[in-house]
Amino acid sequence: MTVLETIMISSFYLFIALMISIQAHIGLRTLLFGITLPAEALQDTDVRGIRRNYVLLTGGFAIVIGVACFLVARHQTTSRSFLFWAIAIMLLIMMSFFAIRISRKSAQRLKASRGWEVAVQTKRAASLAASRTHGSVLGSWWYAAHIAVMALCIFFAATRWNVIPQQIAVHMGPDGFPDHYIYKSVRTVIMMNIVQALMIAFFAGYNLMISRARISLDPQDREGSLRKQLKLRKIHSITAWGISLLGIANLGLLQAVMLYGWKLDLLIRYNLSFMAVFFLALIGVLFYLRFRGLDQQRDIPSQEERHWKWLGSIYANPEDPALFVQDRYGFLWTINMANPPGKIIAAATIAVPVIAILVALFNFR
Numbered sequence: 001m002t003v004l005e006t007i008m009i010s011s012f013y014l015f016i017a018l019m020i021s022i023q024a025h026i027g028l029r030t031l032l033f034g035i036t037l038p039a040e041a042l043q044d045t046d047v048r049g050i051r052r053n054y055v056l057l058t059g060g061f062a063i064v065i066g067v068a069c070f071l072v073a074r075h076q077t078t079s080r081s082f083l084f085w086a087i088a089i090m091l092l093i094m095m096s097f098f099a100i101r102i103s104r105k106s107a108q109r110l111k112a113s114r115g116w117e118v119a120v121q122t123k124r125a126a127s128l129a130a131s132r133t134h135g136s137v138l139g140s141w142w143y144a145a146h147i148a149v150m151a152l153c154i155f156f157a158a159t160r161w162n163v164i165p166q167q168i169a170v171h172m173g174p175d176g177f178p179d180h181y182i183y184k185s186v187r188t189v190i191m192m193n194i195v196q197a198l199m200i201a202f203f204a205g206y207n208l209m210i211s212r213a214r215i216s217l218d219p220q221d222r223e224g225s226l227r228k229q230l231k232l233r234k235i236h237s238i239t240a241w242g243i244s245l246l247g248i249a250n251l252g253l254l255q256a257v258m259l260y261g262w263k264l265d266l267l268i269r270y271n272l273s274f275m276a277v278f279f280l281a282l283i284g285v286l287f288y289l290r291f292r293g294l295d296q297q298r299d300i301p302s303q304e305e306r307h308w309k310w311l312g313s314i315y316a317n318p319e320d321p322a323l324f325v326q327d328r329y330g331f332l333w334t335i336n337m338a339n340p341p342g343k344i345i346a347a348a349t350i351a352v353p354v355i356a357i358l359v360a361l362f363n364f365r
Helices: 003-025 039-043 045-073 078-114 140-159 191-212 222-260 264-292 340-364
Strands: 167-172 178-183 324-326 333-335
Touching: 003 045, 003 078, 003 264, 039 045, 045 078, 140 191, 140 222, 191 222, 191 324, 191 333, 191 340, 222 264, 333 340
Parallel strands: none
Antiparallel strands: 167 178, 324 333
């Protein structure tokens, strides 16, 4: 495994670890791992301690696993090294669920011991269509840029068909030379374009979900809360558009490395830059939302804890007609799983990345 490859995969691991660790500080400040707290509890030392312990638990585990994986994988072949790092990432994700469960139980015990009561607002002031008439997100036509990049990749593959070798290198050996090939065919040549198309569908669908999500208005400040929520959606829409466009370009560069013999170092450097831009953009958005108070917008009709299942991360309320609502964790949107179309959309959302992975694995055999 080359130095650049080691830096790239370890940087990706570090990125995942940082994203998991900051979960405790994203989203509603009055929500502690899915447990609603009164505003006066925010300065409580035990509340801060629960968040701090989560960061220490996940961060410490990430350091131990990361160091062990680095020591084991650095002298292995590229394929084995990627396998070790993939296992490390899966262990880290599993550990995060365990840490969330522990933190959630601690929050429940603390709330019960302090006798904190939070009145649930049941008065509904919501709009299912306001965002469609106020231009809250980028239009679907913005994703024409993604389609143009994909079309350009297909055009180059078609016009340079004779230049593409009969055996396409898909894996580099420890000596820096290819050691695994696949035969040239229409299927193997355009496989990255299929993945691009799936990625475009995924992000365009997410953009549509934001635009169709319910807007829950503050009865005391309808216009002000409407402006803030529309602004929040626009920021999310722009961020998702930019990140997904960089991802589509990354897949195109990978295709060029495989088909036209472009240097692998170029792809690795691009991926390192991509991860840095993604992380900095995400942190920048989080700080901006926190500074403006936009991350504290609540979807009032969906605040009851009894409707949030599986560690408070899945919303299922058969009495709620809304299909998309604001997530309690983080700052995204989620699907009402008690709504029949919601189950279909959730299945399709999961199916898209799974199909993309299967396409790549099928073609790399």
